[in-house]
Amino acid sequence: xxxxxxxxxxxxxxxxxxxxxxxxxxxxxxxxxxxxxxxxxxxxxxxxxxxxxxxxxxxxxxxxxxxxxxxxxxxxxxxxxxxxxxxxxxxxxxxxxxxxxxxxxxxxxxxxxxxxxxxxxxxxxxxxxxxxxxxxxxxxxxxxxxxxxxxxxxxxxxxxxxxxxxxxxxxxxxxxxxxxxxxxxxxxxxxxxxxxxxxxxxxxxxxxxxxxxxxxxxxxxxxxxxxxxxxxxxxxxxxxxxxxxxxxxxxxxxxxxxxxxxxxxxxxxxxxxxxxxxxxxxxxxxxxxxxxxxxxxxxxxxxxxxxxxxxxxxxxxxxxxxxxxxxxxxxxxxxxxxxxxxxxxxxxxxxxxxxxxxxxxxxxxxxxxxxxxxxxxxxxxxxxxxxxxxxxxxxxxxxxxxxxxxxxxxxxxxxxxxxxxxxxxxxxxxxxxxxxxxxxxxxxxxxxxxxxxxxxxxxxxxxxxxxxxxxxxxxxxxxxxxxxxxxxxxxxxxxxxxxxxxxxxxxxxxxxxxxxxxxxxxxxxxxxxxxxxxxxxxxxxxxxxxxxxxxxxxxxxxxxxxxxxxxxxxxxxxxxxxxxxxxxxxxxxxxxxxxxxxxxxxxxxxxxxxxxxxxxxxxxxxxxxxxxxxxxxxxxxxxxxxxxxxxxxxxxxxxxxxxxxxxxxxxxxxxxxxxxxxxxxxxxxxxxxxxxxxxxxxxxxxxxxxxxxxxxxxxxxxxxxxxxxxxxxxxxxxxxxxxxxxxxxxxxxxxxxxxxxxxxxx
DNA sequence: GCGATCAGCT
DNA sequence: CACAGCTGATCGC
Numbered sequence: 001x002x003x004x005x006x007x008x009x010x011x012x013x014x015x016x017x018x019x020x021x022x023x024x025x026x027x028x029x030x031x032x033x034x035x036x037x038x039x040x041x042x043x044x045x046x047x048x049x050x051x052x053x054x055x056x057x058x059x060x061x062x063x064x065x066x067x068x069x070x071x072x073x074x075x076x077x078x079x080x081x082x083x084x085x086x087x088x089x090x091x092x093x094x095x096x097x098x099x100x101x102x103x104x105x106x107x108x109x110x111x112x113x114x115x116x117x118x119x120x121x122x123x124x125x126x127x128x129x130x131x132x133x134x135x136x137x138x139x140x141x142x143x144x145x146x147x148x149x150x151x152x153x154x155x156x157x158x159x160x161x162x163x164x165x166x167x168x169x170x171x172x173x174x175x176x177x178x179x180x181x182x183x184x185x186x187x188x189x190x191x192x193x194x195x196x197x198x199x200x201x202x203x204x205x206x207x208x209x210x211x212x213x214x215x216x217x218x219x220x221x222x223x224x225x226x227x228x229x230x231x232x233x234x235x236x237x238x239x240x241x242x243x244x245x246x247x248x249x250x251x252x253x254x255x256x257x258x259x260x261x262x263x264x265x266x267x268x269x270x271x272x273x274x275x276x277x278x279x280x281x282x283x284x285x286x287x288x289x290x291x292x293x294x295x296x297x298x299x300x301x302x303x304x305x306x307x308x309x310x311x312x313x314x315x316x317x318x319x320x321x322x323x324x325x326x327x328x329x330x331x332x333x334x335x336x337x338x339x340x341x342x343x344x345x346x347x348x349x350x351x352x353x354x355x356x357x358x359x360x361x362x363x364x365x366x367x368x369x370x371x372x373x374x375x376x377x378x379x380x381x382x383x384x385x386x387x388x389x390x391x392x393x394x395x396x397x398x399x400x401x402x403x404x405x406x407x408x409x410x411x412x413x414x415x416x417x418x419x420x421x422x423x424x425x426x427x428x429x430x431x432x433x434x435x436x437x438x439x440x441x442x443x444x445x446x447x448x449x450x451x452x453x454x455x456x457x458x459x460x461x462x463x464x465x466x467x468x469x470x471x472x473x474x475x476x477x478x479x480x481x482x483x484x485x486x487x488x489x490x491x492x493x494x495x496x497x498x499x500x501x502x503x504x505x506x507x508x509x510x511x512x513x514x515x516x517x518x519x520x521x522x523x524x525x526x527x528x529x530x531x532x533x534x535x536x537x538x539x540x541x542x543x544x545x546x547x548x549x550x551x552x553x554x555x556x557x558x559x560x561x562x563x564x565x566x567x568x569x570x571x572x573x574x575x576x577x578x579x580x581x582x583x584x585x586x587x588x589x590x591x592x593x594x595x596x597x598x599x600x601x602x603x604x605x606x607x608x609x610x611x612x613x614x615x616x617x618x619x620x621x622x623x624x625x626x627x628x629x630x631x632x633x634x635x636x637x638x639x640x641x642x643x644x645x646x647x648x649x650x651x652x653x654x655x656x657x658x659x660x661x662x663x664x665x666x667x668x669x670x671x672x673x674x675x676x677x678x679x680x681x682x683x684x685x686x687x688x689x690x691x692x693x694x695x696x697x698x699x700x701x702x703x704x705x706x707x708x709x710x711x712x713x714x715x716x717x718x719x720x721x722x723x724x725x726x727x728x729x730x731x732x733x734x735x736x737x738x739x740x741x742x743x744x745x746x747x748x749x750x751x752x753x754x755x756x757x758x759x760x761x762x
Numbered sequence: 763g764c765g766a767t768c769a770g771c772t
Numbered sequence: 773c774a775c776a777g778c779t780g781a782t783c784g785c
Binding site: 001035036037182213214253254255257303305335336337338339362363364365389390391 | 773774775776777778779
C-alpha cells in the first residue's frame, strides 16, 4: 500500500495520488491509477469545494483512468476537471496491455469516442489541449492567490500495473523527477521507454519515487506475467475441458488489474468470464467482449461478501451451484504474490492448496530484480520508496536501493565484482535483441533470432545509455578487469560474474538464456567505442559455444555456486521456448537435484486423505510444497485409495510418474503434449493431520535436502538478497557462501584444466 | 446522516 | 504483516 504523502520534494506544488491534508493546496493533481490507496481524499468534500472555486486546478491522468474514475458516480464531479494527458489512442497501447499479450494490445482499454458526451461535458479548451502522442505536456502551475506561476512538463509513461496505470515524469526547474506510482515492468522495459531518454541517453533524473512493494529479496524473482498467465490458463483449460459442469472460480480481489487475465482466458478458451459489474468497461470493447454478467459460463470472477463460504458450500459467489440439475464441479484459483513470496520451498506458479483450491502466482508489482533493473537503468541521484515492504523499514529499503543510485555508484568502492565488466555485454545484448520481447521468459535461445539489421537499429540507444545510467560503473568495472585475465575463459566469466555477483548494484540480470544468446549473437561489430571499456571487447568468436569448454552457467547452476541473486537468470526459460511454457523444466539437465518440481515429484508427492469433505479441518495449508501429478478427477479416486492418514507419501499414478520422469517437465508434458488432458500438475501444499504434517515435512525436507531455506540464515546478510530468492522455481542456493576470489580462482582453474568439480551437498 | 478511522477479514 | 480491497463499529461533526 502506498505511503507516499502526495508531494515531491522537488515540486511541492503538485500532488500525486494523495488528495487530503496539505495536498488540498496543490496547484495540480495527478492520479496514476484507479486503486483506492492512491485515491485518498479524491472524493472528499474539501477537495470538492476547492474544485468548485477554482478554474485552474486540474487532475491529470490517463484516459483509461479517467474513464474508470468517472464511471464511479462518487467521482463524477471530477468530470470537468480532468485532463487527459495523452490521446485516447495511445494510452492503451503503452500503458498496460503491452506487457501482457501482443494480440490484445491493439486497442485494449481504449475508451471509445464519447463524442456527444465528451463535447457536452468537456470544455472546448480541454478538447483542444488534447496532447500529441509522446509529447511531454507543458503545465502552468498557477497559485491562484498570489498569481505566482511555475511551468513544468509532465510525461505519462506506461506502468503495467493495472488498466490505465501510468508513471509520471516531471521536468522543470528543479530537475527531472520520476514518480512511478505502482508499476510492473519486466526487465529491460525501462531501457525501451523512449521518453525516459534524451536521444540515446537516459535522461538525467534527479529523483525517483519508486514503487517498492516487493523491494525485498524475498521477492527476488516473480515469474513473468506470461508464465503466470500460462499456468493459470492450462489449469483452467484442463479443468473446464472435463465437462461443462466443471467451472473455475477466480478468487480475485476487488481491484483493477486482473482484466488481462480474463481477456486471455476468454480468448484462449472461448469462455467468457462472469463478473459482478462491467459498466466501467462499457467504452472498452476489448475488455467488454470477454466478460459477462451471464452466470452460465465456466469461468467466474464474481464476488460475494462471503465468497469463501459460498465456495465451501460448492456454490459460486453469484449463487450458481448447479446447471440443468447437475451440480457444478468448482475449483478456485486465488491469484497471489505474497503467498508465494512466503514459501520456503520452491514452487510452481500454480500450487494446489486443497482438494479443489489453487494458488496462482500473479503480481501487479515488479519483483525485486525488476525494481533493481529499472532503477539501475534510470540511475537517479535520489530514490524515495513509496511503499514499505512487509516487515521492512525505510532504512532497509534504502540500503537495497541506494547502490543503484548515482552518488553511491560514483563514490562507493566496489565490493566483490570480479566480472562486473560483463554486465554491459548482457545489458547490451538484452536490449539489442529483445526489443520485441515482452517478457524475460521469452529470452530463450529458442527464440527466433533477430536480424542483424534490427540489432543495428536498436544499438544506438544502448551504446550511449551507459554514459549516464552506468557511466559511473566504468571505473569500478575497469578496476576489476585485471582479475579476469588469469584465465583465458573470459567469455565464460560472463556467467560466473552474474552468478557470483552478489552486489546489489552489480548483479546483472540477463540470464542464462541471455548468455546463450550472447554466445550466439554477439557480433564483432558490436565491440564499438562504448564497449571497449568492458567485455564487449572480447572478440565475437570467443563467444562461440564450444563443447569442450566448461559451461559456467551450468556449473554454477548445478553446483550452487551461483548467488541466486542471479538465479532468476538461471530460471528455466519457459514461455518463449517453443511458444509454450515449461513450468518445471530444467534449463539444463545436469545433475540438478534441486529441481524437485517434476523429477522428484514421484517421490515427494504427498497425497493425504482427501476423499471426503473432512479435509476442512485438516486443511492443506502448510509450508510443504510438494508436487502432485494427477488429475482432479483421478484424485478423487486416488484419494480413496490412500484414504486415512496412513500413507504420508504415495506414488503418483504410473502414467504421470513416467511422464514426469521422462521429460522432467510434467507441466510441459501436460500443457503441451496432452491437450485437453485431465491431468493437472501443480504443487500441492498439504497439511494433513498434525502428525502427518510433521512426517510430511520430514519427508519433503529429505527430498528437498538440496534446498534448505538458507535465506533465513543470520550470517548471510551479504547475500541475503540472493539467498532468499528461493521461490518461484528458482534453483535455491543451499549452503552457498559469498564466493571469495581465491576460491573462485581455484574453481576456475580446475575447470579450465578440465577437472571436474563436484560439490557435495552439505 | 456523513465522513474518518480502525478492527477484522479476506 | 498484506497485493487491495470490503464490511462493520465507533466517534465526531
